[in-house]
Amino acid sequence: MSVFVFVKFSATERHDHEHVISARKYMADNDVTLTIDGDTLAVPAGTTILKAAEQAGRHIPTICYHDHCTANGLCRICVVEVNGVKPLLPACLSRVSEGMTVTTSNARAERSRRTILEMLVSAVDLSQAPEIEKFIEEYRADRARFPQAERREQPVLDDNPMYIRDYSKCILCWRCVQVCAEDAQFTYAINFKGRGFDTGIGTFFDKPMPETTCVFCGQCVGVCPTGALKSKREALLEEGFSLDEIMQSTRGGKKRRRKAP
Amino acid sequence: MSDADLIRLRSLLAELAPQGRAALLPALHAAQHFHGWIPETAAMEVGNALGVPLADVHGVIDFYAMLSRKPMGRTVVRVCSAPACALAGSDQLANALCRHLQIAPGEVSSNGEFTVEHAPCLGLCDHAPALLIGEAARGSAAPDRPAEIIAAGAERPVSFVGGDIRSLTSNCGQGHPTSLADYRSGGGYTGLKKALMMAPQAVLAEIKTAGLVGRGGAAFPTGIKWEGAAKAQGQPKYIVCNADESEPGTFKDRILMEEDPHRNIEGMIIAAHAVGARRGYIYVRGEYPYAFKVMGDALEEARQAGVIGEDIFGAGLDFDIEMRLGAGAYICGEETALLESIEGKRGFPRIKPPFPTTHGLFGNPTVINNVETFCNVPLILERGAAEYRKMGTERSPGPKLFCVSGQIQRPGLYEVPFGVTLRHLLFDLANGLKQGRQLQAVLMGGAAGAFAAEKDLDVILSFENLSAAGLPLGSGAVMVFDDSADMRDVLKRLAHFFADESCGKCYPCQLGAQRQYEILDRTAAGRSVAGDRERLSDVGGTMIDASLCGLGQTAATAVLSAMKLWPEMFDGKK
Numbered sequence: 001m002s003v004f005v006f007v008k009f010s011a012t013e014r015h016d017h018e019h020v021i022s023a024r025k026y027m028a029d030n031d032v033t034l035t036i037d038g039d040t041l042a043v044p045a046g047t048t049i050l051k052a053a054e055q056a057g058r059h060i061p062t063i064c065y066h067d068h069c070t071a072n073g074l075c076r077i078c079v080v081e082v083n084g085v086k087p088l089l090p091a092c093l094s095r096v097s098e099g100m101t102v103t104t105s106n107a108r109a110e111r112s113r114r115t116i117l118e119m120l121v122s123a124v125d126l127s128q129a130p131e132i133e134k135f136i137e138e139y140r141a142d143r144a145r146f147p148q149a150e151r152r153e154q155p156v157l158d159d160n161p162m163y164i165r166d167y168s169k170c171i172l173c174w175r176c177v178q179v180c181a182e183d184a185q186f187t188y189a190i191n192f193k194g195r196g197f198d199t200g201i202g203t204f205f206d207k208p209m210p211e212t213t214c215v216f217c218g219q220c221v222g223v224c225p226t227g228a229l230k231s232k233r234e235a236l237l238e239e240g241f242s243l244d245e246i247m248q249s250t251r252g253g254k255k256r257r258r259k260a261p
Numbered sequence: 262m263s264d265a266d267l268i269r270l271r272s273l274l275a276e277l278a279p280q281g282r283a284a285l286l287p288a289l290h291a292a293q294h295f296h297g298w299i300p301e302t303a304a305m306e307v308g309n310a311l312g313v314p315l316a317d318v319h320g321v322i323d324f325y326a327m328l329s330r331k332p333m334g335r336t337v338v339r340v341c342s343a344p345a346c347a348l349a350g351s352d353q354l355a356n357a358l359c360r361h362l363q364i365a366p367g368e369v370s371s372n373g374e375f376t377v378e379h380a381p382c383l384g385l386c387d388h389a390p391a392l393l394i395g396e397a398a399r400g401s402a403a404p405d406r407p408a409e410i411i412a413a414g415a416e417r418p419v420s421f422v423g424g425d426i427r428s429l430t431s432n433c434g435q436g437h438p439t440s441l442a443d444y445r446s447g448g449g450y451t452g453l454k455k456a457l458m459m460a461p462q463a464v465l466a467e468i469k470t471a472g473l474v475g476r477g478g479a480a481f482p483t484g485i486k487w488e489g490a491a492k493a494q495g496q497p498k499y500i501v502c503n504a505d506e507s508e509p510g511t512f513k514d515r516i517l518m519e520e521d522p523h524r525n526i527e528g529m530i531i532a533a534h535a536v537g538a539r540r541g542y543i544y545v546r547g548e549y550p551y552a553f554k555v556m557g558d559a560l561e562e563a564r565q566a567g568v569i570g571e572d573i574f575g576a577g578l579d580f581d582i583e584m585r586l587g588a589g590a591y592i593c594g595e596e597t598a599l600l601e602s603i604e605g606k607r608g609f610p611r612i613k614p615p616f617p618t619t620h621g622l623f624g625n626p627t628v629i630n631n632v633e634t635f636c637n638v639p640l641i642l643e644r645g646a647a648e649y650r651k652m653g654t655e656r657s658p659g660p661k662l663f664c665v666s667g668q669i670q671r672p673g674l675y676e677v678p679f680g681v682t683l684r685h686l687l688f689d690l691a692n693g694l695k696q697g698r699q700l701q702a703v704l705m706g707g708a709a710g711a712f713a714a715e716k717d718l719d720v721i722l723s724f725e726n727l728s729a730a731g732l733p734l735g736s737g738a739v740m741v742f743d744d745s746a747d748m749r750d751v752l753k754r755l756a757h758f759f760a761d762e763s764c765g766k767c768y769p770c771q772l773g774a775q776r777q778y779e780i781l782d783r784t785a786a787g788r789s790v791a792g793d794r795e796r797l798s799d800v801g802g803t804m805i806d807a808s809l810c811g812l813g814q815t816a817a818t819a820v821l822s823a824m825k826l827w828p829e830m831f832d833g834k835k
Contacts, residue, residue, distance in 0.1 A: 073612055075768050076807040087814060088806045093612055108806060112769070115803040119772035146776055147790055148783070172765070181314075188314030192607060192765075193323045195590075197775035199765030202323075204308075204315035205301045205330070212316065 034100040049091040064173035117141035128227030159208035169228035176220035189214035274310035285605030326589030334376035343382035349389035353404040361407035382509035386666035396550035421673030432521040452639035457576035470646035477631030489618030493626035498538040508707035510738030514632035518552040522559035528635030541582040591762035610810035653679035657723035667741035698743035706735020709815035711822035753785040770813030
C-alpha cells in the first residue's frame with residue numbers, strides 16, 4: 001500500500017512498537033483506508049463507521065445502539081455524511097469502504113440529531129435517561145420545540161413480582177424484544193404492537209407477563225436505557241417503600257419447597 | 262370459537278403448516294375470513310400450527326390495517342380518504358353511510374352486518390369518490406343515496422384507458438380480464454418463446470440494451486438488477502412481483518392486473534429464465550381483492566396450459582408463481598418490507614445494503630420488480646431492444662403509464678411514449694380542466710411526490726427532464742387540483758396518510774410523520790403557531806436526510822414543495 005497511513009490509538013491503548021508493527025502487517029492484507037473528519041486511518045474491512053470513528057478519537061452519539069444487541073439503525077442519531085452518498089448514513093451499521101470520506105458532524109447531521117431529540121422528548125418521558133438528556137444539552141435541543149404534540153403516555157403495567165413496565169418512558173430501541181428473542185434468550189414473550197407513532201411493546205393479546213412465555217430472566221430490564229423496564233425493587237424504593245416492606249410484598253403467595261432428598 | 266369453526270380452521274392450517282412462518286399472512290387472512298375478525302383463540306391456533314411465537318403473531322396482526330383483533334361487521338365498508346376522493350366528497354360519503362347505519366367509523370352496526378372505515382387510497386382515483394364494500398369496488402358514489410350504495414349488485418367501475426400509444430395497454434380498457442387464449446391470439450407469449458430460445462445472458466443483454474428502468478418509483482435499471490441476481494450465489498433464486506401499488510393517485514398496476522394479467526406473468530417467466538429462478542411470488546395489496554382474484558385465476562389458467570410449471574414450452578425451464586395478498590400496509594410497497602411480509606413478519610423495511618439481488622427473499626438472490634416493469638419485458642423481447650427504443654427519448658426509452666385523477670375532465674390511465682409534455686397529457690389527452698376553472702397545482706408522483714404549478718406545464722415527461730425541473734416521476738400519479746381546491750386540506754390529508762402508514766421503525770419517520778401531521782392539521786384549521794414553518798422544514802429535512810427507507814425519505818417532499826410554491830399558506834391565516 002503506497003498511501004501514507006497513520007493509525008490513531010485510543011487513549012487507553014499502548015503505543016508500543018510491537019503493536020504498531022502487527023497492525024501494519026494486518027493492514028497490508030485486510031485493511032480499508034478512509035478519512036474521518038480529515039484524518040486518514042486504516043481499519044479492518046467490515047468495521048462500522050461508528051467503530052472506525054472511535055479509533056480516530058471521534059465520538060458519534062448513539063441511542064438505540066448496544067454492543068451486545070443486533071444493530072438496526074433505528075434512532076438515526078448516529079447519522080453521518082459520507083461523500084458521494086445522498087442521504088446521511090447511520091454510523092452504527094454502515095461499513096467502511098476504501099477511500100470513503102466521512103464527516104461525523106456538520107450542520108446537516110446536527111440538524112437531524114437535534115430535531116430527532118426534540119421530537120423524542122416531545123413524545124416520551126426521558127427523565128430517567130441521563131445519556132439522552134446529555135445529548136439534549138449537547139445539541140441544544142429545545143424541549144418545548146413541538147407545542148400541542150401528542151405524547152406516548154400510558155399507565156404503568158405492574159403485573160408480576162419481578163419488574164414493572166412504564167411504557168411512557170419507552171423509546172422503541174428494540175433491545176428488550178431482541179434479547180427476549182434471538183439476541184439472547186429465545187423466549188419470545190414480547191413483540192411489537194401497533195404501528196407508526198403508536199408502535200409499542202406488548203404481549204400476545206396484552207396478557208400479563210406471568211401468562212406469557214416470560215421466564216423472568218431480567219435481560220430486558222438490563223438493556224433498557226430509559227427506565228421503562230425496571231426491577232420491582234427499584235421501582236418500589238423510588239416510591240419510598242422500605243426494603244422490608246418491599247420484600248414482604250414481592251415475595252408472593254407461593255412458598256418454595258425444597259424437594260425431599 | 263365454535264367447535265365447527267375450530268375444525269375448519271385447523272384443517273386449513275394443516276395445509277399451510279409445511280410453509281411455516283411464510284404462511285402467516287395467508288393463515289391470518291383465513292382466520293379473519295372465518296370470523297370476520299381474529300379472536301384470541303384463532304390467533305393462538307395460527308401461531309401454534311405454523312410455529313410462530315404468539316407475541317409475534319400479535320405483532321403481525323397489529324401491523325396490518327385490514328387485520329383486526331376486535332369484532333368487525335360481516336361486511337367492512339372502506340371509504341377512500343385520499344385527496345382525489347376527498348375533493349369528490351368522500352368525507353360526506355363516509356358520514357352519510359355512518360348515519361344511515363347509525364354507527365361511528367370503526368363500530369359494528371346493530372345487526373352485526375356492517376363496519377365503516379376510512380381507508381387510504383384504494384387505487385380507484387378515476388372513480389372518485391370510491392369505496393370498497395367487502396371485496397367489491399364501487400365508484401362515483403353519491404353521498405345522498407347511502408342505502409343504494411350499500412345494496413348489493415352495483416357494477417364494478419371500469420377505468421378509461423387512452424393515450425398516444427397502446428402497447429402496454431393494448432388489451433386494457435374493455436373492463437374484463439384478457440383470457441390466455443385472447444392474450445395468445447394477440448401475440449402474447451411470443452416474447453417468452455423468443456427468450457427461451459436465447460441464452461439467459463442474451464436476454465439480460467437485450468433488457469440492458471432496451472434501457473428499461475423500474476416503473477415503481479425508484480427508476481433503477483432493470484437489466485443491472487437482473488444481472489446482479491443472475492451472478493449472485495445461492496439457490497433457489499426468486500422472482501417477486503411488487504403489486505402492492507399503494508401510492509395515492511396510482512392505479513396503473515391495478516388495471517394491468519385486472520385486464521391483462523398474462524402480460525405480467527410473461528414478464529416474470531422471462532425474468533426467471535434470465536436469472537435462473539425457479540420460484541416466484543406476486544404480492545398484491547389487500548385493497549385489490551379483484552386484481553388478486555384475476556391474477557390467481559390467470560396463473561391457474563397458465564398452469565393448466567403448461568405456460569408455468571415444469572418444462573415451460575418444452576425448453577427445460579421450471580418456474581411456478583405463488584400469490585400473496587397484503588393486508589393494508591403502504592410500507593409493504595417498499596421492496597424489502599414486501600419481502601419481510603412474504604416471510605410472515607411485520608413489514609419493517611430492511612437495512613440496505615445488502616440488496617435483494619444478493620440477499621432477498623428468505624435470504625436468497627431475488628429480483629423484485631413492479632407490475633408495469635414486468636409488463637414492459639415481453640414487449641422488449643417480442644419487438645427487440647432496438648425497436649423498443651424507438652419509443653420515448655434517448656435517456657428514457659419506452660412507453661410510460663400515467664394515472665390522471667383529481668379535478669380533470671377525463672380521469673383515467675394514459676399510455677404515452679416518454680417525451681410528451683405535461684400539458685399534452687392533461688389538456689390534449691385528459692381534456693383539460695372543468696369549465697371555467699383555473700389550474701392551481703398538479704401533484705406528481707403521488708403522496709411521496711411533489712407539486713407542480715402552471716409554470717411547469719411544458720415540462721417534458723421523461724426521467725431526465727423531470728429531474729432537471731426538480732419534479733419526480735415516481736409511480737406515474739398525476740393528480741390535478743383546480744382553483745376550487747383547498748390545498749391546506751390536501752396537505753393535511755397527505756400528512757395524515759404518512760402518519761398512518763409509517764411503520765414505526767426509525768425515529769425520524771415514526772416521530773416526524775406524526776409531528777408533520779399535527780402541524781399541517783392546525784395549519785388547515787387556520788391555527789398555525791409561530792415557528793411552524795421552521796418546524797416543518799426541520800422535520801421534513803430530517804425525514805429526508807436521516808430516515809431508514811424510501812417512505813420516510815419522501816414523506817415530506819410534497820409538503821416542502823408546497824412551502825416553496827405557496828409560502829403564504831403556512832403563515833397561520835386562512
